[in-house]
Each structure stands twice: as structure tokens, then as C-alpha cells.
Amino acid sequence: MSLKRAFLDRSARIGVIGLGYVGLPLAVTAAQRGFHVTGFDIDPAKMDRLAAQDSYIDAVPDDALAALAGTGRFDWTTDFARLATCQAILICVPTPLTKQREPDLSFVTATAREIARHIRPGTLVVLESTTYPGTTDEVLAPILAETGLTPGQDIFLGFSPEREDPGNARYNTGTIPKIVAGAGEMAGDLIESLYAGIVDQVVRVSTTQTAEAVKITENIFRAVNIALVNELKLVYDRMGIDVWEVIDGAATKPFGFMPFYPGPGLGGHCIPIDPFYLTWKAREYEVPTRFIELAGEINTAMPTHVIDRLREIVDREVGKGLSRARILLVGIAYKKNVADMRESPAMRLLELLDQAGAGVDYIDPHVPEIPPMREYRQFTARPALDPATLAPGQFDAVLIATDHDAVDYAALLELACPVIDTRNAIARRGLPMARVVKV
Template identity: 55%
Template sequence: MANQLEQAIKDKTAIIGIIGLGYVGLPLIDAFVNSGFKTMGFDVDQNKVDQLQAGKSYIQHIPSKTVSDWLEKKQFESTTDLSRMSEADALLICVPTPLTTSRDPDLAYVENTAKAIAESLRPGQLVVLESTTYPTTTRDVLLPILDAKGLKIGEDYYLAYSPEREDPGNPDFSAAGIPKVVGGMEENSLRIAAALYEHAVVNVIPVSSPEVAEACKILENTYRAVNIAMVNELKTLFDRMGIDVWEVIDAAKTKPFGFQAFYPGPGLGGHCIPIDPFYLSWLARKEGLTTRFIELAGEVNTRMPRYVIDRLAEFLNQQGKPLKGSKICMLGVAYKKDVDDPRESPSFHLLDLLLERGVDFTYNDPHIPSLPKMRHHNVPAMESQELTPEFLAAQDCVLIATDHSAYDYDFIVKHSGMILDTRNATKNVTEGREKIYKA
């Protein structure tokens, strides 16, 4: 079985199935299509499948023309029929791994996907989990479900873990341009998974086990979360001292060694960085240990939205205005600049706090024309407002939550009465700086 699958991968006759057609799955399809493979996309969302089958993309950095090209080349089709997963030679799992309300890992999507794969698992298939998760998930969660089929790992089918490393909106690194860490359940699984990815990505880094690959992704994102927490905490201190933390960071990063710049903000966003450290702290509790450093970083980052709203209230108060009833327009609800991805965006925490305090809320985001429904937020139905001079002038404050490049910050400052800038987006604005406050 191993020789047949390896030959099919080498000849590019192997069919690649991607389960989960979101911000990870679609770029991965693009990488394999560009490498000459036929791909199949699986998702439980019929609307997504219908759009893709019509040649339309719902993700900004994967243009509709790209999807149309996949279809024209007959290298892609998508379906909600999970029984067709038997048609694929390799199945790559790219489903969400959120947290529960008690901040425990929620592996329901992974488990349900594994059960669906097991229903049609056949000899000669490779299964790879790409969803970010805690170490031991592949071995302790996926393997028992797949083994229940009666096939033998390493002989009949193959299982590996290779963490996604997508960075939506980063023009310098597409899925194909990011090195891929791969850990197999045993030697054949590792060899076959590495051989597959070698066709689609710039470099493959084999590691000794799935646990190492799983821990690698957790380390990458915990590293970022901890360092962002540090600058967020320094920001609150330096604000009180009247020191501009952004200028401090710009000065520090001139050091050519031993320092990497991280930046403060209104909170953490995206599917990985706000979530992954809690996987690790949950795992530590299972092992009878505590991760105080990581948990403290989580506390610092999660309190940043409240800090921003407190600063907003303070600055409005200085102008004799209460927060309640004030007209507040928030710029940006995506979790970072120049993307259409709202997952875990701190803007929704800001929205919750603003609505609790009775503000007259509006928003603008050139990448998100209407507010999406969110799992943990009561989001009102609302459309992005056009930033006309009259609209800006009517606001008591414009709150910059996401620093999209599309914004004309000179124009925004000129026509607004007050700006609260959480991203240092207005750093190059020269006129009207007396109207700008930082938080």
C-alpha cells in the first residue's frame, strides 16, 4: 500500500482531499492545484460549496478568478457529501478548534471529521491533521477513531500531523511559501506525508512524532502571545508616565540583535494566538502542573479591550461628554489589517463593552461590509458606514481598532472631532494631531 501511494504522489495522480474550506483549506488547495494535483474540497456548509462550484470565492486573498481557474483546469470540485472522502488518496483536515466557554479545547469538529473519515476509510489513504491543537491530539483522539475501522496504521493507512501556518493578508508568504513541519505516527506515515507536502510547499521539516509537530505550533503562537502581552502591559505603564510606547519600540528595534519588535493593540485576534496558549495551560492542568507565565499573558491580553474603553471614557470626559449616548464609529472589525477575517477579533469585545455602556455605535470596515454573527458575541445587524466628511464630523469619537491600509488617515483626522487610535495608525498624520488620543 505504501509503495502504491508514494508512486501516485510522485506521479501526481493522487487526489488530495481538503476538509474544511476556510482560511486554511482554500490556500492549501491553491498550493496543491498549482503543483499539478487534482483536489477535492469537503465542507458541511452548503453555501460555501455552492459558491465554490460557481467559481466564487468568499475569502479575500483567494480571488474568485483563482477558484474559476481551478474549475476550468478540472483540478478541483467541492462537496458536502462526506462519503466521497474515499475517493481521495490524502485527506488533510483543516477544521476549527475553538475553546469552550470555560476555555477548554473544543475538539468536536476534529472528532466529527475523524468519525466521518472512519466511515469510508480505505486501504492506501493518508490522513493529516492540520488544525491547531494541543500535543497528543493526533495520537489520543484521531488514532483510536480511525483504528476502529479495523485497518492497521502504517500498513493499511497512514496518519500524520502538520500544523497550518497561514498568515492571511501577508503578501510575502502564501501557503506554498511557508515551510511545513510534519510529524508521522510511524515511519511510513512520516515518509509519505513529507513526500506529499514536498510537492506543494517550499520546504518540509520532518520531526520525530506528531507530538513534536503539535507542540511546535503551540510554541510559535504562545511565543507571540506572551511577547504581545509584555508590550501591552508596558503600554499601560508608559501611558501613565506620558511615554509613547510606539516610539519606545521603534527606538528599541534599531538594535540589530537580541530584540524582536512586538506591538500593543486593543486585544488579540485571529484563530490561533488568542486560543493556542489556553490549549497549553489546559494540558498542563491535566498533567498536574501550572503555566503561570502563559496564564498571566492571557490575563493581560484579555483585559486590553476594557482598558481601551476606559481610556475612551476618560478622553470623552475631558471634553465634558459622557460615554453613554456618545456617537462612536469604530474603524475596522477584522482581527488585523487588510484582511476580511473577523475570527476572535478584539473589535467584537470592544463592541460588547460599548453597547453595554449605551453608546450610539456605528462601524466601517472596507473588507467586511456587514457585521457577521459571532459565537460568543451578541452582534447587531449592521452595515459598514461610508466615511463622508459629514458622517465623520457627526461622531463624538472615531475609534481606530484595525489599521487597514485602505484608510486615508489624513482625511479621517481632518473631518473628525476626536480620534482614539489603538494601533498607531495616525503616526504620519501631521495636521490635527491635537484631536488624536492613543489607547
């Protein structure tokens, strides 16, 4: 069919909705590999930065935008009427949780309605946003069917979960194997043909529900194993055993063990959120998800545990209550060596310290000031301290929340106060541990 040929010869125009951590790398990769791509977003500030070849996503360097300038293969707009010019539309919008920890598909449904206003017959629509099994068929398809166009005949639907890993130097959008599935055989052929031109390896599965389940299973696997080592950390700490040494020792076994590491909580756009999508959907089938829910409880409780331990240490070693203490928070991003703030456990630590009345400053080489977030709006635009201004006696304790490589950890020890290390950052660098407490 003509649409499949357009994908195979890369003559099709691809629309990517949502130019964030998933959408922008996807759009740039598709353009680099020869497709004509239009990026759509509701944020005019992103349009301005793209026009200035100023990337706001670490995975897309400025020179990648500069290299595409003038090729005609990548442009961007806030005008969703231009969706009518696209033969494939890829949806890369957020799927957060509500305050009740239930799926919030408002971004997906709003996007689907916008697509429905402009879609033309013969278009492939692919959802990339992580969600519960059944979303493509139960949410996306009915909204698009309201146009009078029949999915599977006039338009084609598919699901292909994003697998971005910010800060990963080994894998990028083009080299990570891509799971794809179509709603029907013809849609499956189309989505496979499209992504074969964008990424190195396409892995086709039988149904969109299967593809949705693949992604959510990947993240539940990580969430459960992180919860396990977080619980082991609490147990071994009481026993006087270093959980980090235990994990490093166990990791020498060449089979049957995969190392996961504890921390102050879960962060990122997937692992803290996605398991709850499945637990919510499982209720429809009256199936309990006790293991997943227990993992969520353990991981969610970790920031409170960290602050409780910090309170004990400041009281014992400094002789102050936390309400009178000055704390330096090291690292505000959710993982090392990136600026990604989504669901960062450091923000929950900051909130708990603020509620306790502590004075808090932070340093982070990747986050010069806290950006606007759906939660924690009270901290918007709070600036990072310049590490060069830090001096002994300035703080009552240092709390390492994110172990960026660019931090001078030896200088933190020179501040002459307790260092609470949730990432084993000091020990891994072979620095003195006299005033360091692993938490």
C-alpha cells in the same frame, strides 16, 4: 510503496476537509501544483460561490479559481461519501475554545468519525488544525482505529500544522515552510512525500507530538510578547512615555531585539486561542503555565482598558457620559488589510460599547457588514457606514481598532472630535496629533 509513488507523481486524489481560511488555500495550492483535489465542507453556500468562481477567502483570488476551472484538478462537495476516493485526507477544521477556555475538539472528532465511515485501506490522514500535543495519537487515532483498520499498517496518520497569515503579501501557502510528522516511520515518509509536492520546503520532525508543539509554541511566543508590550504600554503611558517611539527606537538594534506592537486585544484564529490548549494539557502533567496564563490575562483585559480610557476622554473633552455618546469604530476585522473577523478584538470593543449604552457605527473597507459569528450574534448583518457620509459633529469620538491602509485617516481628523488610536495609525502617517490620544 504505491501510495508514496502516487504522491511523488501527483496521481493521488487529495481530500481537504474544511474549505475555510486554511483549507481553501491549501486545496487550491495542491491543485495548482498538479494534484487532483476534492474539497469537503458542510456549508452549501461555499459550494455555490466556488461554482461561480467567487472566492470568499482573500488569499485565494477569483482568477485562481477560474484558472483551475476545466482542468479537472479541483472540485468540491458536501457529500462526504466521496472521501472513499481519496488517497490522502487533510483535516482543516476549527479548534476553538469553550466558554470555560478549554479545548473544543468537537469539529475534529466529528470529522474523524465522518472519515471513519468512508476511509479505505492505504489512506493517509493528516490533521492540520492547531491543537495540544498528543491530539493525533490520543483523539484522532482511536476514532479511526474503531473501523478495524490499524493505524501504521492499514492507514497512516500525520500532523502538519497550518501556518497561514492572512494579508501577508510575502508568504503564501506554497512558500511557507511546512512542518510535518508521521505517526511512525512509514507515515512520516508518506506525509513528507505528499507535502513535498505541495509546498516549496518541508521540515520533518520526529513525532506528531513534536509537530503539534511546534505550532503551539509559535503562537505562544507571539501571545507572550504582545502581552509584554501591552503591559509596557500601560506603564509608559503613566510615565508620559510613548511606547510606540520606544519600540521603534529599540528595533534599531541589529541583534537581540524583535519588535512587537501593542493593540486593543488579540485577534485571529490562533494567538488568542492556542496558548490555552497547552495550559489545559499541562494540567494533566501537573505543570504550571504561569507565564502563559498571565499573558492571556493581560491580553484579554486590553479591550476593557481601551473602553475605560475612551470613557475618560469623552467625559473630559466632550462633557458626556459614554451612555449618551456616539462613537465611530474604525476597523472591525482582526488585523489590517483583511476581512478576517475571527476573534477580532474590535468585536469585543463593540460589545463593551453596546453594553455601556453608547451609540456605535463602524467603517471598514474590507467588511461591508458583520458576518455571522459563534459569538456576538446580536451584531450579525450590521452594515458599515459609507465613509463619504461622515460629517463633523456626527460623532463624539473616533476609536481606531484596526489600521487598514484604505482608510482616509485625514478625513477622520476632520470630524472634529477626539480620536482614540490603539494602533498608532495617525502618527505613523505624519498627520496632526492635536486631538489624537494614543491608547
